[in-house]
Amino acid sequence: MTTMREDTTGRRILFAGAAALALLGGCGGGVSALDGSARLVNATSQFASLDLYDGSNKVSAGVASYAVGGYVDLGHGSHTFNIADSSTGVTSATLTADVGKRNHYTIVAYASGGTLTTSYLSDDEGSPSSGTAKLRFFNAASASIGSIDAYLVTTACANLSSSLSAPVATGVAGLQTSYTQVNATSGGTAYHICVTAAGDKTDLRLDIPAVTLKDQQITTLILTPSPGGVLLNGLLLDQQGSLRPELSTSARLRVAVGAGGGAAVTASANGVALTTGLTAPAVSSYRLVPAGALTISLTVGGVAADASGLSAAPGADLTLLVTGTAATPPALIPDDNSISTSTTNPVKLRLVNGMNGLTSPAILTDDFNNVGDGAPAGTATVYAQVAASSALARLEATSGVMQLCLSTLVTLNAGSVYSVFLLGDIPSTAGACTIRVDR
Numbered sequence: 001m002t003t004m005r006e007d008t009t010g011r012r013i014l015f016a017g018a019a020a021l022a023l024l025g026g027c028g029g030g031v032s033a034l035d036g037s038a039r040l041v042n043a044t045s046q047f048a049s050l051d052l053y054d055g056s057n058k059v060s061a062g063v064a065s066y067a068v069g070g071y072v073d074l075g076h077g078s079h080t081f082n083i084a085d086s087s088t089g090v091t092s093a094t095l096t097a098d099v100g101k102r103n104h105y106t107i108v109a110y111a112s113g114g115t116l117t118t119s120y121l122s123d124d125e126g127s128p129s130s131g132t133a134k135l136r137f138f139n140a141a142s143a144s145i146g147s148i149d150a151y152l153v154t155t156a157c158a159n160l161s162s163s164l165s166a167p168v169a170t171g172v173a174g175l176q177t178s179y180t181q182v183n184a185t186s187g188g189t190a191y192h193i194c195v196t197a198a199g200d201k202t203d204l205r206l207d208i209p210a211v212t213l214k215d216q217q218i219t220t221l222i223l224t225p226s227p228g229g230v231l232l233n234g235l236l237l238d239q240q241g242s243l244r245p246e247l248s249t250s251a252r253l254r255v256a257v258g259a260g261g262g263a264a265v266t267a268s269a270n271g272v273a274l275t276t277g278l279t280a281p282a283v284s285s286y287r288l289v290p291a292g293a294l295t296i297s298l299t300v301g302g303v304a305a306d307a308s309g310l311s312a313a314p315g316a317d318l319t320l321l322v323t324g325t326a327a328t329p330p331a332l333i334p335d336d337n338s339i340s341t342s343t344t345n346p347v348k349l350r351l352v353n354g355m356n357g358l359t360s361p362a363i364l365t366d367d368f369n370n371v372g373d374g375a376p377a378g379t380a381t382v383y384a385q386v387a388a389s390s391a392l393a394r395l396e397a398t399s400g401v402m403q404l405c406l407s408t409l410v411t412l413n414a415g416s417v418y419s420v421f422l423l424g425d426i427p428s429t430a431g432a433c434t435i436r437v438d439r
Contacts, residue, residue, distance in 0.1 A: 226315025
């Protein structure tokens with residue numbers, strides 16, 4: 001028979017054991033029933049490392065560019081998260097969000113409009129149907145490049161424009177609210193992911209040539225701007241799993257022709273034709289080329305020119321500036337086609353000097369205001385952020401007292417990027433400027 005004393009002692013032991021388990025749970029033994037967890041993705045190239053703070057308490061340190069930190073346990077309820085540059089400790093973004101009991105979250109930090117921005121993603125999406133995976137897209141570059149379409153195909157993205165493939169996602173700006181279920185075997189199904197500008201199959205912004213999706217996998221593709229401002233980088237983030245960078249392997253390259261005496265220019269780079277028989281003053285369209293060392297075939301007036309030693313960074317926009325004769329080395333000018341970060345001056349404008357025979361720098365003015373500093377031959381000014389204009393702007397390029405070009409009643413649209421080119425030989429009489437809308 002159990003006595004009252006024995007029963008009381010047993011319950012004391014039971015309660016003591018429960019209390020010990022609770023203490024263990026609160027000391028890293030696992031997420032308690034009242035806790036959730038969150039982690040940080042550094043989806044920027046601008047910050048080499050970011051720290052995550054819960055209020056003033058640092059909870060995740062040193063999350064590298066294009067990487068994800070580990071989950072940290074948090075009490076349920078409202079939290080104020082601060083994201084700081086690891087090198088300075090300066091807070092660059094703040095997010096207030098709720099943490100649910102036993103729920104998982106990912107905070108994505110990304111650059112938008114010149115500032116660090118965050119989004120709060122739930123990591124508790126329900127499992128897909130048997131034999132499928134779930135995929136969604138997060139266009140974190142929409143402020144810069146607008147909406148995108150995405151295709152999941154089994155052939156190369158280079159064939160997309162001539163295929164009958166339909167997009168799996170259309171007009172994506174920001175985070176998709178729902179996932180798409182796609183066929184996926186337990187061993188994995190191989191796909192190409194092709195991301196284009198919305199409504200234009202020919203405008204390829206990101207080519208991911210090899211992605212394997214497995215049965216029950218749940219993945220988000222985060223899209224961020226490339227250095228040139230038009231192409232995209234990708235980050236494949238598995239729910240409660242790893243992050244895999246899928247960065248652009250292409251660059252965009254065009255030719256600005258300023259060869260003397262009207263000599264025709266023909267050029268290709270890494271096997272991609274850029275222009276054929278173009279004479280000054282002319283600027284070709286951008287073409288996608290494989291990034292890295294550039295093997296350029298270039299003729300000026302039918303004579304082969306040396307364009308060795310040039311390279312294109314992944315995601316870059318570049319202008320190959322051809323001036324003088326075949327003996328004149330071409331210049332590779334970096335282009336920054338990201339949009340202006342100013343609301344009062346929403347246009348970006350610069351001068352590219354490819355005019356032969358100038359002995360002093362060329363200067364561009366917009367309504368008599370200098371645009372950047374002067375540009376010596378074979379170079380470009382820095383971009384200036386200027387006011388938009390509806391057929392009212394006056395653009396003039398000069399060198400010393402010499403007028404090189406003049407255009408009046410010019411329209412400069414907000415959100416666009418323009419280059420004014422000086423190309424060819426010095427004119428006897430200044431004509432209209434060669435103005436290109438770069439984006």
